[in-house]
Amino acid sequence: MIVEHPRSLLWRKILAHGFLICFIALILFPFLIVLSISFRPGNFSTGDLIPRQISLEHWSLALGIPYQMPNGAVLQPPFPVMLWLWNSIKIGMIASAGILMLSMTAAYAFSRMRFKGRGFILDSLLIIQMFPAALTVIALYTIFDALGNVTPIFGVDSHWSLILSYLSAITLHIWTIKGYFDSIDPAMDKAAQIDGATPWQTFRYVFLPMSVPILAVVFVLSFIFLVTEYPAAAVLLRETDNMTLAVGARQYLYEQRYLWGDFAAAAILSGLPITLVFLLAQRYLVSGLTEGGVKG
Amino acid sequence: MTAPALSESPPAQLPRFRAGLADIVRYLVIGVIALGLMYFVWGLYLAGEPLFAVVVMALMLGIVVVYGARKFYTARFVFPAVTAVLIFIALPVLYTSYVGFTNFGARNLLTFDRVTAYHMNQKAVDRSTERPFALLAADDGYRLFLPGAEGGLLSEIFELDGTPVTLKLQLVAVVPDGIVPMRDVVKFRSQLGAVTAELPDGSDIQASGLRSFAKVTSVYERQDDGVLLNTVDGSTLTPDDSVGFYRNEAGQTVAPGWRVHVGLENFRRVLFNDGIRQPMLQIFLWTVTFATLSMVLTFSVGILLASVLQWEHLRGKAVYRILLILPYAVPAFISILVFRGLFNQNFGEINLILDGLFGVKPNWGTDPNLARAMTLIVNTWLGYPYMMLLGMGYLQSVPAEHYKAAALEGAGPVRTFFSVTLPQILPPFVPLLISNFAFNFNNVVLILLLTRGLPDIPGTQIPAGQTDLLGSFTYRISFQDAGQNFGLAGAISTLIFIVVGIIAYANFVALRRAAEARGRG
Numbered sequence: 045m046i047v048e049h050p051r052s053l054l055w056r057k058i059l060a061h062g063f064l065i066c067f068i069a070l071i072l073f074p075f076l077i078v079l080s081i082s083f084r085p086g087n088f089s090t091g092d093l094i095p096r097q098i099s100l101e102h103w104s105l106a107l108g109i110p111y112q113m114p115n116g117a118v119l120q121p122p123f124p125v126m127l128w129l130w131n132s133i134k135i136g137m138i139a140s141a142g143i144l145m146l147s148m149t150a151a152y153a154f155s156r157m158r159f160k161g162r163g164f165i166l167d168s169l170l171i172i173q174m175f176p177a178a179l180t181v182i183a184l185y186t187i188f189d190a191l192g193n194v195t196p197i198f199g200v201d202s203h204w205s206l207i208l209s210y211l212s213a214i215t216l217h218i219w220t221i222k223g224y225f226d227s228i229d230p231a232m233d234k235a236a237q238i239d240g241a242t243p244w245q246t247f248r249y250v251f252l253p254m255s256v257p258i259l260a261v262v263f264v265l266s267f268i269f270l271v272t273e274y275p276a277a278a279v280l281l282r283e284t285d286n287m288t289l290a291v292g293a294r295q296y297l298y299e300q301r302y303l304w305g306d307f308a309a310a311a312i313l314s315g316l317p318i319t320l321v322f323l324l325a326q327r328y329l330v331s332g333l334t335e336g337g338v339k340g
Numbered sequence: 341m342t343a344p345a346l347s348e349s350p351p352a353q354l355p356r357f358r359a360g361l362a363d364i365v366r367y368l369v370i371g372v373i374a375l376g377l378m379y380f381v382w383g384l385y386l387a388g389e390p391l392f393a394v395v396v397m398a399l400m401l402g403i404v405v406v407y408g409a410r411k412f413y414t415a416r417f418v419f420p421a422v423t424a425v426l427i428f429i430a431l432p433v434l435y436t437s438y439v440g441f442t443n444f445g446a447r448n449l450l451t452f453d454r455v456t457a458y459h460m461n462q463k464a465v466d467r468s469t470e471r472p473f474a475l476l477a478a479d480d481g482y483r484l485f486l487p488g489a490e491g492g493l494l495s496e497i498f499e500l501d502g503t504p505v506t507l508k509l510q511l512v513a514v515v516p517d518g519i520v521p522m523r524d525v526v527k528f529r530s531q532l533g534a535v536t537a538e539l540p541d542g543s544d545i546q547a548s549g550l551r552s553f554a555k556v557t558s559v560y561e562r563q564d565d566g567v568l569l570n571t572v573d574g575s576t577l578t579p580d581d582s583v584g585f586y587r588n589e590a591g592q593t594v595a596p597g598w599r600v601h602v603g604l605e606n607f608r609r610v611l612f613n614d615g616i617r618q619p620m621l622q623i624f625l626w627t628v629t630f631a632t633l634s635m636v637l638t639f640s641v642g643i644l645l646a647s648v649l650q651w652e653h654l655r656g657k658a659v660y661r662i663l664l665i666l667p668y669a670v671p672a673f674i675s676i677l678v679f680r681g682l683f684n685q686n687f688g689e690i691n692l693i694l695d696g697l698f699g700v701k702p703n704w705g706t707d708p709n710l711a712r713a714m715t716l717i718v719n720t721w722l723g724y725p726y727m728m729l730l731g732m733g734y735l736q737s738v739p740a741e742h743y744k745a746a747a748l749e750g751a752g753p754v755r756t757f758f759s760v761t762l763p764q765i766l767p768p769f770v771p772l773l774i775s776n777f778a779f780n781f782n783n784v785v786l787i788l789l790l791t792r793g794l795p796d797i798p799g800t801q802i803p804a805g806q807t808d809l810l811g812s813f814t815y816r817i818s819f820q821d822a823g824q825n826f827g828l829a830g831a832i833s834t835l836i837f838i839v840v841g842i843i844a845y846a847n848f849v850a851l852r853r854a855a856e857a858r859g860r861g
Contacts, residue, residue, distance in 0.1 A: 053653060056653070057653055057654070060648055060651060060654055061654075064645075064648060064649075064660050064664075067645070067664075068660070068663045068664065071663075071664070071666070071667060071721065072666065074675070074678050074679065074682055075666070075670075075678075077682060077689050078678050081689075145420075146420045146421040146424055147421060149417045149418075149420065149421070150417060150418050150420070150421035150422070152417055153417035153418045157414050157417065159414045159415070165418070165422060167848065169425060170848060170851070171841075171844045171845065171848055172425060172429050172430060172433075173429070174775065174778055174840060174843070174844035174847065175429060175433050175837065175840055175841075175844070176781075176782035176784070176811055176840060177429075178782060178784035178785070178811050178812075178815060179436065179782065179784075179811055179814055179815070179833045179836060179837070180429070180432030180433055180435075180436050180833075181432075181815070181818070181819075182436055182439060182818045182826050182829060182830065182833070183431070183433075183435035183436045183439070184428070184432055186435065186439075186826075187392060187431075187432070187435075190384055190387060190389040190392045191380070191384070191392070193383060193384070193386075193387035193389070194379070194380050194384060194387065195380075208428070209428050211424040211428065212424045212425050212427070212429045214421055214424060214425065215425065218421060243413070243414075243417075247417075268671075271671065272671040272672055272673055274673055274785045274788070274789070275784055275785060275788075278788075279819060289671075289673075290671070290673040293673055293674060293677055294673075294677065294789060296677070297677055297680055297681060302684075304681050304684075304687070307677065307681065308678075308681075311674045311677065311678060314674070315670050315671055315674040318670075318671050319666075319669045319670050319671070322668075322669040323662065323665075323669050
């Protein structure tokens with residue numbers, strides 16, 4: 045233990061806490077404002093951080109319930125927020141399940157099988173994933189526009205198209221799962237092999253049951269990433285009812301139609317579940333990012 | 341750890357016929373998938389998309405070979421993942437570059453065949469054959485009636501549901517009952533368009549208005565050399581494959597156009613056309629500045645906080661940590677939009693507070709420098725927690741003895757940080773900083789949601805903004821404002837891909853070095 049002067053230590057502690065508290069106050073300011081705005085009546089009102097007059101109109105509209113104003117007028121919800129949230133969750137769940145299946149089988153092969161081009165494919169995946177998805181949306185749009193000529197299920201403005209295109213967001217996950225598989229004792233494989241198991245059976249009956257935690261983490265991470273994805277969803281989803289939350293939320297804040305209060309309530313309502321899931325998963329996110337990226 | 345599932349996994353000793361059955365099921369599934377994909381190949385080919393047809397064909401062959409032949413057992417594990425990456429990342433990157441060499445865009449959207457079909461579908465009405473008609477309601481459908489001098493021509497009963505029909509007309513002496521009133525005929529406007537009536541002399545007439553049927557002929561007739569001859573006024577349209585348009589006799593292009601290869605035309609425009617090059621250069625510089633400053637700012641703030649949080653005498657670390665990573669936990673699309681509202685010039689809370697405290701109302705939306713400052717503030721807010729979390733991890737790997745040694749030498753906290761801590765945590769950080777740079781270089785979502793690139797750079801040929809990054813600029817060319825110029829966007833994207841490719845490779849090399857350094861340590 046380093047000996048420090050008690051007096052200077054106290055000052056330093058006060059300084060550190062003071063700094064952190066000021067910084068956090070600054071950082072959290074936007075959240076507090078938004079919370080306050082969501083309870084203020086009207087879409088243009090200004091006022092104190094703690095609203096003098098509490099109105100539930102924005103919350104009611106965000107939940108999709110028409111709101112009766114004190115003067116008798118009935119406000120209709122401007123946008124189907126709950127439908128958007130449902131779309132986001134649906135697309136995120138299905139695509140994440142697909143991503144999990146693709147990445148875990150690939151990770152197993154990269155971890156346990158020796159084949160030609162293994163190192164090359166692994167390295168290429170790392171490089172390819174750095175290309176910005178936002179710039180390939182023209183091509184993505186053209187591909188699904190063409191497929192839409194054959195069947196509208198895979199055309200533009202279809203959730204299945206978006207899910208299909210999301211299946212490519214697997215590179216980091218392959219690395220994460222591979223890192224975990226690498227840490228499983230090779231004696232397990234040997235034992236399974238001696239019992240006559242094929243590689244598929246080894247994967248299915250030995251590796252999968254042992255990897256449930258890491259697979260759950262990958263599922264959650266992928267889900268969070270997909271729910272917050274914007275460029276591809278913005279290009280592929282056009283109808284208001286088809287939109288995901290990330291695309292739809294933008295609709296609130298157009299210069300001509302500025303629904304600040306309604307946006308605040310909708311943002312909290314829809315952002316809260318995603319934030320909570322993230323906070324639970326965040327410690328794994330970082331280890332996945334650093335470990336997955338560096339392990340060769 | 342044990343492998344509990346092993347003991348209860350006898351499938352290797354399954355009876356033979358089960359294995360045979362499984363094989364049959366497998367081949368059946370492969371067959372069904374292959375047939376389904378063949379349907380797509382055929383459909384894409386018919387739709388004039390031979391490139392995508394070939395890709396789906398290759399996918400189908402890949403599935404049949406990899407899952408059909410025993411020899412490719414290993415490949416079965418990797419095939420789906422690699423295919424997904426190839427089709428939805430590699431193919432779009434290549435296709436985007438390819439589009440850069442074409443004139444693909446809102447004005448040249450269709451294929452040549454579809455443009456020709458569009459012209460051939462233009463109809464001219466022969467007014468001399470025009471005659472009134474009436475619609476008669478019948479038991480389960482309708483009849484068409486063309487009144488003549490005495491009686492008129494009557495069709496058989498048909499269903500008026502929009503499916504194309506050809507009706508033979510018979511001469512009748514009396515005017516039948518049940519004429520549908522005009523206001524109801526209006527409702528059947530589009531359905532009537534699908535009706536062709538055959539007169540007793542064998543000629544066909546179609547609806548030429550709400551009240552009349554007449555002989556309708558195609559305006560254009562296709563000559564052997566591909567020239568379209570206007571049968572009404574004798575003018576011609578000549579296809580010009582160098583621009584992807586039909587030209588009339590005066591040499592003007594006639595919309596719509598089709599896609600053709602234009603070689604390096606788009607790249608020439610980007611690099612040498614002043615109206616585009618000037619804003620491009622400005623946008624490129626801003627993109628690099630933005631990415632660099634974002635990296636430096638998030639790293640500095642993140643490491644500062646991580647260092648403070650690592651301090652052994654600090655209490656309540658867990659609470660601080662959770663509160664500090666909140667900006668990272670809230671979905672970015674929500675927080676960016678929140679900032680968009682807070683920074684609003686007139687009713688944004690930030691300006692209200694600044695106005696109350698200092699009496700100023702900065703013009704975040706229209707002043708270029710303030711708008712750029714705003715994007716950096718928001719991006720630092722969004723990005724520092726990531727750096728902080730990583731920093732906390734790496735700080736733990738700095739041996740405590742080094743700090744003790746520094747303290748014994750009498751170094752203060754600042755000196756210790758720059759001489760002991762930073763040199764040790766920087767090497768493992770390098771790859772992450774490079775990917776952070778690449779990410780911000782293409783941080784399209786931030787710009788699209790926060791400023792949309794505004795305020796605009798004055799006097800440019802295509803809309804370009806002061807806060808536009810190369811990526812958002814390209815996105816706007818493709819999907820907003822400037823009328824969807826995919827070709828130009830493709831060319832710019834290709835240039836960005838080259839930059840990103842270099843960054844990605846540098847990152848890859850850095851990762852390798854970091855891994856090797858770890859291996860040694």
